[in-house]
Amino acid sequence: MTGSRVRAAKGQGGLLREQLLDIADRLLEDGGTDALTIRAVATSAGVTPPAVYLHFASKRDLVHATCLRVWSSLFTEMEAVSGGIADPVTALYEICAAYIAFGLRHPAQYRLVMDGEATEASRRNEDACFRYFRDKVAACAAAGVTVDSTTETARLLCSGVHGAVCLLIHQEPDAWPADTAGYVRRAASSAVHGALLTASRASRPSMSTLGRRN
Template sequence: MTGSRVRAAKGQGGLLREQLLDIADQLLEEGGADALTIRAVATRAGVTPPAVYLHFASKTELVHATCLRVWSSLFLELEEVSRGVPDPVTVLYETCVAYVAFGLRHPSQYRLVMDGEATEASRQNADACFRYFRDKVTACLDAGVPVESTTETARLLCASVHGAVCLLIHQEHDAWPRDIARYVTRVASAAIHGALLTASHASPPSMSAVMQSG
């Protein structure tokens, strides 16, 4: 389907750029990375490909900008769930919940960024996410949680939530758990309990340890 022609008045090139990104995001949601091309964006916008190239020098740059814009909303969501919560461990839990939920809501963008196809977007977002989690772990340490290494603990948390997202988004949707909300909260709970309980030492699991923790 071709949309109405997009025109930007003089001095409103930024508005046209945002409209092109809106279309690129729609194409990603509808057909994944293969559907997102300069020509497809131009066709849906009702402009010629050169008009798109005025804002994005290549498909890679277009993908990069589209992914970064979506991912910027993640950090707004993470800040929102943290606002007004005094317990840093609860904040860390809610951060994990929000992260996994975000990835499952934006599977195409998540795959593009975290699988490395949008190279610069991948680097920026991976670094930003890691630093965000490490800051939250540091807050737990400051509150008295025995954390030997904030870097190692943050790395374990990132591996847990990233793995939980990837496990589903690389499968057909009908293979996903029926109760996604329960999946998300259990992943977050398991990640927090696992990472923080082993934050000061990594002891091998045993039947007695599991029974005691219950």
């Protein structure tokens, strides 16, 4: 799609940068990294490639910026769903559900950050996510949940929510469960229960520990 040439007024270079990122985000969602090129972004914006290079030195820089902008919204979403909840365990569940739902809404960006070429975005986001979850586990411990190691418990929690996202985004959408919202809730519940129930000791699961129905 080409339109009228987008020109940033003096002092509005940041506005053009955001427009370029909007376009890059759409290209990435629709066609993956192959579709996201400097030339494609320039064509869609109605500018020349050098105008894009003024803001992004390379395709990789453009990919990083696109992924980081999307991922920055994740923390806003997680805070929004948990901010008013007094029970830290319930808040942690809502955070996990928001994380999984985010990954399923943004599969291209999620794959790039966690598995692909967005290496700087990966380092920044993986570290930020881990510290965020560790802080929330620490809040559970402060409220009375027995946790031997907040770091180890956060690591298990992250593996649970990350696995829940990856299980689906590496498949075709028609293979996803029909009730995706239900999947998100159950996966979040499983991650929280699994991590916190083993936070003080790792026990070998058995029928006796699960409790059979009579």
